[in-house]
Amino acid sequence: MGTGTRTKLHWVFPASSRQASSLVFALRDFCRLYLMATEPTNTFNPLAACLGWLLPGLGHYVVGERARGVLVLSGVAFLWITGLLIGGIDSVDQKEDKLWFYAQAGSGPIAFVVDGLNTSLLKSGKMGELIDAPNPSRNPASAKQVSSYKSVAQMNEYGTLFTALAGLMNIVALLDAASRRGRTQRSRSEDG
Amino acid sequence: MNTFLAWIPFVTPLPSINSWWPVFLVPLALGISMIYKAIRLPTLERYPAGVVIMTVQIILAMFLLALGLYLVVQFLIPAIPAS
Numbered sequence: 001m002g003t004g005t006r007t008k009l010h011w012v013f014p015a016s017s018r019q020a021s022s023l024v025f026a027l028r029d030f031c032r033l034y035l036m037a038t039e040p041t042n043t044f045n046p047l048a049a050c051l052g053w054l055l056p057g058l059g060h061y062v063v064g065e066r067a068r069g070v071l072v073l074s075g076v077a078f079l080w081i082t083g084l085l086i087g088g089i090d091s092v093d094q095k096e097d098k099l100w101f102y103a104q105a106g107s108g109p110i111a112f113v114v115d116g117l118n119t120s121l122l123k124s125g126k127m128g129e130l131i132d133a134p135n136p137s138r139n140p141a142s143a144k145q146v147s148s149y150k151s152v153a154q155m156n157e158y159g160t161l162f163t164a165l166a167g168l169m170n171i172v173a174l175l176d177a178a179s180r181r182g183r184t185q186r187s188r189s190e191d192g
Numbered sequence: 193m194n195t196f197l198a199w200i201p202f203v204t205p206l207p208s209i210n211s212w213w214p215v216f217l218v219p220l221a222l223g224i225s226m227i228y229k230a231i232r233l234p235t236l237e238r239y240p241a242g243v244v245i246m247t248v249q250i251i252l253a254m255f256l257l258a259l260g261l262y263l264v265v266q267f268l269i270p271a272i273p274a275s
Contacts, residue, residue, distance in 0.1 A: 068230050071239065075226030082219045088205040127203060151205035154213040159205065162220060169227040176231045 045178045052174030053108045059177030072173045076107055079166035087159015089118045090151040100160050106167030114163075122147040221250035 045063065052059025057073030060066070083091055092114040094101045104111040121127045128149035135143045151159060195207040225246035233242055 067236050071230035071236070072227055075223055075230060078219075078226060079223035082223065084202045086206050086216060088203055090205070121203070127200075149200075149204045155205035158213065158216050158220075162223070165220070165224060166227075169224060173227060173231055 043179075048180075049174045049178035052170070052177045053106075056107060056170045056173065059174050060180070063177055063180055065177070065180065069177075072170070076166045076170050076173075079162050079169070080107065080110060083159045083162025083166065084114070086162065087155050087157075088149065088151045089114050090122055090147070090149065091156060091159030091163055093118055097160060100164050103164035104160075104167045106171040107163070108170070111163070111167065122149050217251060217254060218247070221247045221254075225250065 048059035048063050050059075051062055052072075055073070056076035057069035057071070059069070060072055061069035092101065092104055092111055094115045101111065101115065125145075125147065128147045130145040131148050133144050133146045150156075198204070199207055222243070225243045229239055229242040229246060230236075233239060
């Protein structure tokens with residue numbers, strides 16, 4: 001048996017209690033370093049995510065990033081206002097554009113409010129008038145009436161696109177707010 | 193212009209702009225940039241400049257994509273022999 005093999009066995013079966021204790025300390029230090037290296041620096045904050053969904057930017061506001069919160073709110077509001085100006089409230093339709101509505105709902109309750117306004121004002125005929133929609137099959141069962149204020153073609157597509165992108169960007173923003181350590185929290189940990 | 197007289201903002205769609213709809217790419221890119229830069233910038237000192245630069249980048253990228261597709265459809269595909 002050579003000298004090298006003896007050295008290896010020396011690590012596995014320490015000769016003295018002093019060597020055994022140094023091995024235990026080394027193992028402990030290794031575990032500590034491993035835990036420090038793998039410890040997540042950002043923890044997920046579900047409250048910030050929920051608040052960011054209720055009002056865009058509020059998630060950033062509560063974690064201490066107030067300026068960012070205001071800017072996120074401005075961006076989402078800009079996309080919503082522009083989208084509704086271009087396409088009208090018919091751009092948000094939970095029944096006819098269901099997949100788009102999932103994206104729009106990322107902006108929070110405003111999507112449900114606008115969809116409710118669309119149903120109560122336009123689809124009911126309270127604003128504008130209900131006219132017969134084209135019925136190529138000439139089947140009386142498939143005949144339906146639509147509002148004369150219904151948006152179609154590029155205007156409807158743009159309105160839907162603007163509001164859906166606002167919702168998707170807000171989801172990105174609220175995930176950022178939920179995983180971001182706030183300014184106060186960060187400075188506290190740096191001081192400590 | 194007369195069609196704008198019947199326009200009810202937020203209720204009816206914007207009238208008579210079907211021919212220049214690509215212009216709306218500008219506010220779309222601006223809105224996306226406003227939100228993206230608010231999240232991504234480490235400090236907000238260069239926020240306005242960052243938003244303008246990203247808006248221009250998106251518009252230029254879309255223009256180049258459109259140009260590329262135009263060249264493919266108008267010149268490359270007709271040049272492929274049919275047989």
